[in-house]
Amino acid sequence: MTKKSSGFGNDADEFSPDSQNQGCPYSNNELDTGWVSRVQDKLATWFEGAQRTLPWRQDRDPYRILVSEMMLVQTTVTAVVPYFERFLARFPDVEALATADEPDVLKLWEGLGYYRRARQLHAAAQMIVSKHGGVMPMDPKQIRELPGVGRYIAGAILSQAFDLPEPILEANSQRVLARLIGWRGEQGSSETLRRLWGCAERLVPSRGAGNFNQALMELGALICTPRSPSCLICPVSEECRARREGLQDVIPTLTRRPEPLAASESSIVVRRAGRCLIVKRGPGGLWEGFWEFPTIHLEGANPGKRPTRDDTDSRWCPGDDRAPGRDRA
C-alpha cells in the first residue's frame, strides 16, 4: 500500500480552506505505525476479556457468519439473537437453506423487517451450492457477487471466517473511528465514508483481522456508544483524538432525519362461510408478496404501490394475485 492510497497522506488538500474539518485540521500524526500498533494491541487485549458471547461467535463457519450478517443489517444484536437461533436450528447448513422453499424462509424471518434480505440470503445459499460446490468462496470478488453482500459483509466473512486482513466499516466502527481520529465530517457523507474506510484499511492487522474487526464493533456497542460514551473505561481513550480534544459528544456530526410521510388507506374484511378474503401484495413496494385484506390507497404516501379508488374495477391489488382457494371467500 502506497502512502497516498492509504488515505492519510500529507496531501495539501487535507488542509484546504473548504475542508469540512476547517478549525480542526485533519492530521496524520495519529496514524503512524506506532499509533496503529497501539490501537491494534489495546483493542485486541480488551476484546479478549470483554466480548459478549454471541451465537455466531462459537465457531468460524462462514455460513453462520453469512446468516448473522444478513440478519444484522440495520438490526440490533438483541433483536437478531433469537431469530438466528431459530433459523440455524431449521437450516443448519447451506444445503438445507438452498433446498428450502422461500415461504418457509420468510416465515422464520417474520418480524425482523427488511424481508428482501431473507430472499437474498436464500438466493445466496443457492448460488453457493450451484456455483461453488456448497463452499463459501474465499475470493472477495466472488463473495461480493452473492446477493445482499456488499463491502461490509464481504469483509466480515473474509476476516472472521478466513482471518484474511480485510477491513470492515459499519455503524459501530464508523463512530469509533471518527472519534479515534477526530473526524468531524457529516455522518454518512461520501467524504466521511471514504475517509473512514481508509482508516479501517490502515488499522486492520495482517493477523487476527477477524478479532480486531469484531473488537472495533464491540467497542462501539459497549463503550463508544452514540450518546454518553464511557471514555473513562475505554481501552483506547489515550489514543483517541476526540477524547483528547473533548469532542466525544459532538462526533459524529448528527444528521437531521426527514419527516415521516403520512399515508391514508382503507381496508375491507370480506367474510363468507367463516373464511376471509385475502390478496397478495404486488411487486416493488413495502411488504412485497405478503398477504393482506384487500386495501386501497386513499391519499398521501403510497409505499406499497397500492391501487387507488380509480382502479378498483377488476383488480384489488397491483399483484393481481388471488388468495389460495382454501382462503377465498
Place this chain on the structure above:
DNA sequence: AATCCGGGGGC
C-alpha cells in the same frame, strides 16, 4: 447523491 427497505430496543 438520495431513497427505499421494518421493526424494535433504549433512553
Place this chain on the structure above:
DNA sequence: GCCCCAGGATT
C-alpha cells in the same frame, strides 16, 4: 417520542 441499529440495491 425520538434516535439508533454489525447495509445493500436501486435510481
